Amino acid sequence: MATPTAPAEMSRRKQLVETYRLTKKTDPRIGLVLIATFLVAGAIGFTVFKVLPGSGIIEWILAVVGGLLFGLLAAMILFGRRAQRSAYAQMEGQPGAAAAALRMLRRGWVTEPAIAFNRQQDVVHRVVGPPGIVLIGEGNGPRVRQLLASEHRKHDRVAPGTPIHEIVCGNGEDEVPLAKLVRTVQKLGRQVKGPELTDILNRLKAIDARRSAVPLPKGPVPTSMKGMRGNQRGR
Structure with missing residues (x-):
């Protein structure tokens, strides 16, 4: 095929x-x-x-x-x-949907999908950009918040003082719908500059080096988001 x-x-x-x-x-x-x-x-x-x-x-x-x-x-x-x-x-509702949506972020953002997950396939993705570190969870609300809290502590240990934001992607209370995820991340503001961003990424290598390979859960997620972003930008 x-x-x-x-x-x-x-x-x-x-x-x-x-x-x-x-x-x-x-x-x-x-x-x-x-x-x-x-x-x-x-x-x-x-x-x-x-x-x-x-x-x-x-x-x-x-x-x-x-x-x-x-x-x-x-x-x-x-x-x-x-x-x-x-x-x-x-x-909407597909495993890994948040990671696919985050591809719409432009230059200046570094996205790492599925940096952590559990047996129930609750997943945490990470974006590093102008707001600092943004941890995005998708899955069951209470479980994914525990996963986010654990990742927050790990990231705070290797990058102390760096702003760390937590977002749960979903349609529940205090959750961000998928369609508004990218805009919500972008609206977090500019809290770190270029040299600081490079330092943060270097520090995060200490966490990533200890992780085993974490595959994204398989699902029929559309693969045209990246191409669509190029079309919208006229590229």
């Missing part, structure tokens, strides 16, 4: 096609919505450019080009948002 191509190895066109295919699974009307958006925005763009000063063929060329640009831009923005919503919907 052929091995699926990683998003990073796909061409931009293939990434768009794959993202569209996955989005259509949970958003079957996406095609009609995008066409309607393109037509409406295109008509607005055409009108805007048509009323600008000009005459003859140049006026019409500018109006047509402006309409096409308005339509494409609006359709791509809407597609990016609905694709992201669809991807989160497909990942």
